[in-house]
Amino acid sequence: MADLLEFKNVTKVYSRGVLSKTSTTALNNVSLQLDESEPTILTVAGESGSGKTTLAMLLLGFISPTSGQILYKGQDISRLKGNDRMTFRREVQAVFQDPFSVFNPFYTVDHLLSVPIERFKLAKSKSEARDRMAEALTAVGLRPDEILGRFPHQLSGGQRQRINVARALVLRPKLLVADEPVSMVDASLRANILETLRTLQKNYGVSIIYITHDLTTAYHIAKSIIVLYRGEVMEAGDVDMVIKQPQHPYTRLLVDSIPWPDLSRRWGETEIKAKESELSDQSTGCKFMARCPFAMDKCQTPPPLFQLNGHQAASCYLYEQNPQIAREHLSELLPA
Amino acid sequence: MNPVLQVTDLQVSYYTDAGRATALDRVNLTLKEGEKLGLVGESGSGKSTMALAMMRMIKPPGRIEGGKVVVGDTDITALSEEEMLKARLSKIAYIPQGAMNSLNPVMRIGAQMIDAIKAHDPKADKSDMDERAIEALESVELKPNVFKMYAHELSGGMKQRVCIAIGILLKPQVIIADEPTSALDVVTQRQVMETIDRVQDKIGAAVILIGHDMGLMAQFVDKVAVMYAGRLMELSSVREMFSDPKHPYAKALIRSLPSLENKGVFQGIPGLAPSLLQLPGGCAFHPRCPHVMEVCRTVRPSLDTLPGGRKVECHLYSGGVASFAESVQDSDQRL
C-alpha cells in the first residue's frame, strides 16, 4: 500500500518577532496518511484558529513545518527538486474559499485556465489548449462559450468557484485541497459545487481534503473526518459516526450548534453547556479544558487518543477505559 | 394586533453606467409586534437593499422610487432627514453586516453607547445614561465591566453582542439584523442567536433576520420571506415553508438544503439569477421555473394571499389556474 500523502508528526509554530517569546502552536503533532490506490474525501473540520488552514498551507508546500515531515509519494516535499517538484506542483492542487480574490482582476477568466496549461506544457497548440479549457469547464458543469472571454466580475460566485475547480481539473491532480470552497457561495449554489467535487473524486480518481468549519456539508461529502481545536486533533473517524454520535465534548458542542435546516432538530432541545471561548487561554493540557463542562484535574496533562471503536477515536480522558492509539496510526481508523 | 411594520409597494433602483437596476420591485410586507421574520434570498436578491430602504439609508446612485414604510404609526418615508435621524435606533434599529468590525477602536464601549443615547436625548442625565447602557449590556449577557473596555479586548461574539446592545438601547419597535453571525464560529453563532431571541422577547420588538442560511432561519424565525430578483416571492410561516413551500423557487431552495437524513443528495437550482439590469418579462423566475406557463413570460403575478394567510407571488396559485396548481402538487410529491 503506497501512501499518496503522509504527515509525520507535523508541528507548526508561529513565533512573533525575533526576540519576543510569544509563539502560537498552529498545529501540534498531527499525523495523517492518504492511500494512493483509493481516492477518498477526508474532512478536516474546525473553527477559526483550529489550524485547519495551516494544514492546507503546509500540504501545498507554501510554508514548511517547524518539526515533522510531509511526504508526497514517499518523498519529503521540502526537498523536491526539478521534475519531481513540477510533478508535485501539478498533482497537488487547491480550491480556495473566496471565489473572487483568486482571480486576477486584470485578466479575463481564461487566464486562470491558460496559465497552468502553458506552464505545465499540457497542450501542443493554441487550439489544443482551448479544447482543454473547454473540456475542463464542461466537466464542472459550465458552458465554455458563456465563460471564456469574460471578466470575473461578470460571473456569479457559483460560476467563479466552479472555474476554480476546473482550473484544478485541467492539471489532472491526484490530491485536491478544498479550503472552505462553498462558504462564500450562496446556499442554493453550494449543492452544485459539492456535487462537482464528488464527481472529481469518483470519476477522476482525485483524493480530496475538504477543509471546513461547516459540519453539514462535511457530513454530506466526506467519508471520514478529523476535528481540530487549537491545533490538536480532538476526534476523528468515520464521518457518519462522528456527526451522528459525537463523543468528544468539543465535537458534541459543535454538532449541537449546527443550525440544521430542519424543524424537528431545533437548538432548544439540547442545551449548550460549554462556556464561550475566551480571548486568551494558555492551557498546557487539553486545549478544550477551559470550556469543557467535564473538565477534571487530569486534563492538565494533554490526553492521548483513545480508540472508541473500529472507526472512531477521541482525545479525551472520558474515554480512558478504551485502548490508546498512537497518533501515527490514526489514519488506520479512517475508512477509505 | 396592529402591525408594527408595514411596507407597501417599496421600490428601489440603482442608476449605473450600464443602466437602471431595479433592486426592489414593489415589495409588500407586514410584521406584527414580537414577530421574527427571516428574509432570505441569493446575493443580489434585494434583501440587504430592503433593510437599507426601510432605514432610509439608500445612498446614490440608488434611490427609493416609491412606496411607503410605516413603523408603528409613523410613516418613515414622509419624515424629514432630521426626524429620520431620531427615528433610527428609537423606532427602527439596524445591525448591519460586519457591524462588529465597525466599533470605534479608540473609544470605550460605554462611551459609544452613550453617544447613541445622546444623539436622541441630548438632555439625558449622565448617571441615567450609564444605567441604560449597562442594562442593555446585561440584557445581551455581557458583564457590566464591558462598559469600560475597548473593542480589541473583546472576542468576536462579545463584539457582536455589543452591537446588539447598541441596537436595543432605545427599545426600538423593529430590529433589522443583516447576517449578524456570518463571521462567527458555529458555537458562538448559536449563543448569539439565542441572546437575540431572549432580548427580543424582553423588549417585545419585531425582528427581521436577513441571511441566506436556511438552517439559521429554521432555528430562529417564525415567518420566512423568500426574495428573488428584488421581489417577494413567498411569505409563509417557518413550518409551512419547510414542510410545504408553495412558490417553485422556494421549493427548489428548500430541496437544495442538506439535512441529516438525505446524506449525499445534492440538488442545486439550475440556471442563473437574472441580472437586475435586465429582468425577464413577467415573473422574474420564469426562465428557471420547471412549471413555467405562457402567462408567466408576459404578466407579473400578483402577491396573492392563500387560505391560512400565507402569501405567494405565482400564477400557479392565482385563481384561474388553481387546478393546475394541484396537479403540480401531485407531481412534486412523486419526486
Next chain:
Amino acid sequence: MTTIAIPQTQQIKQPSRLTLVLRYLRRNPSLAIGLLIVVLLIAFTVIGLLTINPKNAYPLAVRSKQPPSPQYPLGTDFFGRDMLAAMVVGMWQTALIGLLAGGVGTLIGVVLGFTSAYFGGPIDSLIKGVCQILTPIPVLLIQVVIASSLDKRSVTIYTMALIVVLLAWMGPTLVIRSQVLTMKERQFVSVAKLSGMGNMGIIFGEILPNLLPFIVSAFVVQVFAAVSASFYIAVLGLGPLREPLLGNIIWAAQGQGAFFNGWWWWPVWPALALALILGALALIIMGLDEFANPRVRRSE
C-alpha cells in the same frame, strides 16, 4: 426534476470605452481639469517649437526690454531674448527635466520596491532601511549643496535632472513596496504558484499589471517633484544659466530688478507657466489617487 432550457447569454449592453472614459472624467473633475491644462500646455509647446525661432530664446537675439506688442506678443527681456521663444524653449526643457527625472526615479522605485517586497528578508531590510534613513533628509538642502558645488559652466539640463533624481527614488520605492506587499498576499498569487508560475512570471504577469495605476500615480508625483526642484534650483541661480529655464528667467528678472524698472512682463510669464504646470500636476495626482485607491473612489 425537469430539465429546462435556460436562455443563458445575458447580453447587457456595455457603453463604448470612450463614453465610459468620458463619464468617469465627469465624475472625477480634478483629473479632467488637470489633463485639460496639460494638453493645452503641450499644445502651446509643440506649436511654439514648430513656429518660433529657438535662437530668439537666447540673449542678444532681439531688441531688449520691449513690452508685449504684435511683433513680440510676450515682450522681450533685458538681455534681448524674445519672451515667447524663451517660454516655448523653457517649457520644453522643464518638461524634459521633469519627464527624465520622474521617469528614472519611478523606474528605480519600481525595481527596488518589487525586489524589496517580493523577496523580503535581508534585501528588504536593507532597501527599506536606506529609504527610511534618506527620506527625512531635507532634499532641497542636498540639492542646493550639490548644485552649488558644480562648475556653473558645465551644468546642463541633464545634470539638473540627475541632481533631482539622486534623492527622488525613495518615495516610489516605498509606495510600490507597500503595494506589492499587499498584492503578494492576494489569493491569485497563491493560485499562480499552484499553476506552476515562477517568481518572475508572478511579478510581471500577475502583480505588475495591477499596480499600473499606482505606478502612473507615483510617476506623476515624481514629475511634480522634479519640476519644482528644477525650478527652485534655477531660481537660486544654480541652474544652467544660459538656458531659458523657467526658474532661470525668474532669477534673471529678479537680478535686474524687473518689477522695479517696470518690465512686469519679464517674470510674469514663467511664473504663470509654472503655476499652471504644478497646478495641473497636483490636480492629476488628486484625480489618480481617487482612481487608484478604491476606498477614496466615489461609489459609481
